[in-house]
């Protein structure tokens with residue numbers, strides 16, 4: 077249990093206030109927060125409940141004194157030794173703020189890439205790096221911990237999230253949060269809840285039955301929060317079964333603060349507050365109120381609580397919750413100190429993560445490239461200057477700025493991280509290798525370049541961004557035609573994808589290899605080149621299903637407002653609301669939908685090739701209150717490599733359906749083997765039971781399959797599980 081010391085409070089007060097130090101009892105953060113809150117005036121309480129949008133380039137107003145400047149700022153209360161709240165986006169790195177200061181930082185690979193590592197260590201190490209950079213810039217609240225499940229593969233924000241499975245996403249988000257909290261900062265798990273598309277994001281109503289939500293999206297949040305203990309939760313823009321999520325008594329008071337006994341605070345997303353009454357339904361803090369129709373939690377709230385005792389009780393509770401998270405997260409005892417960041421060390425972390433997230437989808441023997449390869453043609457994808465990144469509030473750029481910045485649409489910028497795969501590849505090849513580059517603007521010219529090469533590497537990019545969904549899953553800007561033309565000219569064509577999520581591959585049969593590198597971060601070019609020449613192994617596995625076609629999806633079209641005044645994107649407050657029916661797939665998100673419908677995807681969840689081969693044996697299963705499974709993995713190839721053997725439950729006491737229940741992360745030298753043991757979280761064996769108000773595990777036989785993807789079964793075993801209800 078963390079707490080802040082009396083001496084630190086005294087010191088802060090000596091330096092910042094003329095008043096005597098408040099006397100605080102020793103004890104838990106709850107007790108300390110309650111004692112501190114009791115000493116606040118109403119004006120101080122209200123001041124803690126809203127934040128200034130700290131972007132003078134957007135507001136046209138000067139920064140408040142003391143603000144670092146980014147997503148938001150709340151000033152300190154020196155009289156009580158309460159530090160300022162300095163908030164920044166930080167899902168993939170400290171977010172780029174330009175216009176008033178160019179805030180460079182190290183970009184981790186995208187969340188989707190991180191999820192493709194299936195490795196909690198990468199999540200922890202990467203987020204610890206981000207947290208250190210954020211502290212070095214003076215921040216103490218990170219808007220990081222996105223765990224929305226991919227129900228919509230065209231969602232413009234999929235790159236920020238962690239794929240389609242509640243266990244995988246929840247586990248990695250939990251490690252992200254834990255790393256931030258361990259760095260004495262508040263992490264903000266977001267966006268609560270069921271916020272899978274950007275189209276009409278302020279008006280769209282996510283329609284979903286309670287058990288389906290509890291067994292999928294809400295389960296992912298619960299797993300992440302149990303593991304990471306975030307100080308804050310950000311409610312999302314969308315409506316949830318009627319009311320907006322930030323006005324949802326069910327989500328905020330019911331699920332979060334009621335059922336889950338969450339002790340921290342709920343902050344709104346930026347521009348998601350609609351009334352001071354939002355406090356009554358569980359919201360605690362209005363974020364960056366510049367984006368709200370009016371600043372509700374300022375004078376309005378101050379006036380309202382003078383005449384409304386019930387609202388005042390709620391304001392006191394919200395203040396106490398914020399203080400509690402500040403204390404428990406270490407904000408009082410460990411203030412950030414501004415200093416330069418260690419770019420080289422942090423880039424190395426980004427490079428390792430980027431390499432580990434690359435998923436090799438096809439390899440007809442062309443990879444790894446021989447270092448002595450003679451004539452190599454590199455085509456397209458800005459490979460001569462860098463790698464793609466995703467747009468919106470999570471955008472990160474290095475200190476020197478991006479390699480390329482294009483204003484694409486309505487203030488959304490596409491940025492290329494300055495890490496050139498072409499340069500990195502050349503540096504890894506023998507000096508007599510001849511590498512040519514063609515920008516890929518003309519399929520005919522690219523095909524001519526390809527014809528004269530021994531091997532061709534086409535880089536294909538799909539830029540995606542917050543506030544805008546992709547219209548389809550085709551590669552944009554004629555890149556499918558480019559790849560087809562190149563592959564027709566030279567069958568030894570390798571495609572490296574830099575995409576936000578899944579794409580269709582009409583040219584798949586014509587190419588020799590495909591690697592999915594996602595948005596690979598600050599040293600993405602190095603990470604890709606290392607994988608191409610075999611310096612590193614492709615160890616990634618898909619955290620999301622790649623469909624064959626849009627008609628395999630639960631919703632072949634993205635639902636949209638019927639309003640004729642619509643403009644593409646999210647700035648939609650005044651448009652006609654519309655529903656998206658998530659009951660179509662219910663809790664069967666992603667691979668579970670394909671399993672239920674017996675659809676064969678292009679590439680299944682969990683899939684990824686290696687440069688070596690693995691064999692599984694000796695699977696044992698033990699039942700009881702949960703399942704405990706062990707098995708052995710052996711590297712039966714000629715090279716070292718890492719594997720992600722996966723366990724899926726496929727029959728739960730007579731109920732069919734596939735669910736990931738665990739996996740192993742094993743790195744093995746040739747001939748080496750290792751035993752993996754998985755103790756299953758029983759919530760994954762359960763179904764939400766409304767009468768029991770809990771996840772109910774039914775007694776009976778449970779069948780588990782072991783394989784290398786959701787559609788690869790190598791062995792199976794069954795055991796009996798006893799009944800229980802989990803809350």
Ligand code: BGC
Pocket residue numbers: 147165219266345346469
């Ligand atoms: C995004 C949040 C982000 C916030 C602050 C919003 O538009 O939805 O994820 O944290 O802006 O930048």
